[in-house]
Amino acid sequence: MPGTNDIAEALLRRSNRLGADPRNTNYAGGNTSAKGLDRDPVTGSDVELMWVKGSGGDLGTLKESGLAVLRVDRLRALADVYPGVEREDEMVAAFDYCLHGKGGAAPSIDTAMHGLVDAAHVDHLHPDSGIALACAADGEKLTAECFGDAVVWVPWRRPGFQLGLDISAIKTAHPEAIGCILGGHGITAWGATSEECEANSLRIIRTAEAFLAERGRPEPFGAVLPGYEALPEADRRARAAALAPHLRAIASADKPQVGHFNDSEVVLDFAARAEHPRLAALGTSCPDHFLRTKVRPLVLDLPATAPIEDAIARLKELHAEYRAEYAAYYQRHADADSPAMRGADPAIILIPGVGMFSYGKDKQTARVAGEFYVNAINVMRGAESVSTYSPIEESEKFRIEYWALEEAKLARMPKPKALAARVALVTGAGSGIGKAIAHRLVAEGACVVIADLDAENAAAVAEELGGPDKAVSVAVDVTDEAQIAAAFDAAVLAFGGVDLVVNNAGISISKPLLETSAKDWDLQHDIMARGSFLVSREAARVLIAQGLGGDIVYIASKNSVFAGPNNIAYSATKADQAHQVRLLAAELGEHQIRVNGVNPDGVVRGSGIFAGGWGAQRAATYGIEENKLGEFYAQRTILKREVLPEHVANAVFALTGGELTHTTGLHIPVDAGVAAAFLR
The missing domain is CATH 3.40.50.720 (NAD(P)-binding Rossmann-like Domain)
Structure with missing residues (x-):
């Protein structure tokens, strides 16, 4: 039997390999787990434990400090006291009572998915190819065509304890299955060994990629719109720079934001195609996506060659419409227990022919938001190539965006530094x-x-x-x-x-x-x-x-x-x-x-000016050695201190x-x- 350290180290290696390839999962997306025996220091007997990626963090850079460690017997016993789907959020607090020792990182909402499934190793990932099937209008049919009996379809359910119970029941009912496609969400795979689990995850991802490539129709986003083609690089970057301050004003109306610019081919092609207005309006689907990109982007509806003054004026109009629509979205779905409406400004702004600006509280958050929208474009392309892109319902998106658990997570964030977002x-x-x-x-x-x-x-x-x-x-x-x-x-x-x-x-x-x-x-x-x-x-x-x-x-x-x-x-x-x-x-x-x-x-030490000859000139003026100049300046001050x-x-x-x-x-x-x- 492998030792405790061996199990955790193997899990970390598997996590880092999977997370290093963007085809497998997006930044900070997904989680992995491993189960094994360890000695209980209180009773002296063996106890089954689970090591699982905790809340936050990224698989590609996951370290042992990012793992939560829980007792499997206590975790599975929670099924006996589960109060039902309407109160499943209460189960997250219950995970704390399942921790082993100090428990490591805080358990995430997906802990139940890993603990309740009867498999020693479980991966939950967000690959573009898998989400494309998960967000296709006939995703269940396509999953069966793509994988046969090896992978089972799971209808959309918000992440939580009930989803863990659902996947556990599916695995039991389908012993031949290596994993499942989670509608509107991602994939989950399992295995008896770490190697088998990783191989099953990669099999699902690569099989879905091949299926989309072979079955997908060309140009799923439609024809190129005249005037919406990508500008030459120098021209589009000049236009992006001219628009950037005005776009930041839009993204920062409620709260200052840092921006990131992306003019990659995937972004430019999407914004040039006839179907991009319809698809952008449908919004992203995977919870990891829209939590960072908001439910939909703001899209400029002018050709790339429109006068810059016209583009700026139209962006202001679109921003007012966006804020009104976002407020209406909140009002449609909020209830008495919902958190207050957060900022109504877009996190993603698409400029045809130019590129995409994404925004966040710091540069990394802004950059990652843009990466997630690229993931969303890839998902839409895959789904449209074999079916019709059909994201989860707007009401479900609201439940995720204004989830009490998400609000609590935001409240735990450290207070921003004085110059944050500047x-x-x-x-x-x-x-x-x-x-x-x-x-x-x-x-x-x-x-x-x-x-x-x-x-x-x-x-x-x-x-x-x-x-x-x-x-x-x-x-x-x-x-x-x-x-x-x-x-x-x-x-x-x-x-x-x-x-x-x-x-x-x-x-x-x-x-x-x-x-x-x-x-x-x-x-x-x-x-x-x-x-x-x-x-x-x-x-x-x-x-x-x-x-x-x-x-x-x-x-x-x-x-x-x-x-x-x-x-x-x-x-x-x-x-x-x-x-x-x-x-x-x-x-x-x-x-x-x-x-x-x-x-x-005069600042002598560390000064480029003084090192470039100014120090020697001033020392000569005062009749002292150059290496005494700082001391000389200090002695002529009231405080006798060098600056x-x-x-x-x-x-x-x-x-x-x-x-x-x-x-x-x-x-x-x-x-x-x-x-x-x-x-x-």
């Missing part, structure tokens, strides 16, 4: 102060675009911050209008929009007046004064279109108010930046865009983290106290 673009973020700011913003929940002249540095910072679900990099010269526009396009395509912009890019050349050339002057003004203006102008375009307010922060300097020696060009351009803060605060306030600044003292990049990052967060909601036009000194730079 997107920041930081210039000069490849090193020094900008890098520190990017780190702080990500730590507080923001998604960040690392914009820097040095593409390699920018990419490295984005990677260390967690990669594309947290940060992306763009190479940008802030003196170049086209590159700045391209950087904002990249930002809105990566995250749906921009909320917070930090003008940090800078350079410094320290020289006396008579040694300062026009080239020195122009270079510093081009990068900091002109560059900040150009970045802020492009930021304002996005922020105003979104209608969500926002923040622009300038990293200026104490030199904007302090007349230091041999520093005419740098200090003058910092004074320019400082006044831009006041001017833009006054101009952009009507759009709820706050503009503030930070005035650091570091993270201190500047702290000030940026203080201005943008949600506490200073009524503050604009302000400069915060971060200089450890330089009396000559006190603001007046």
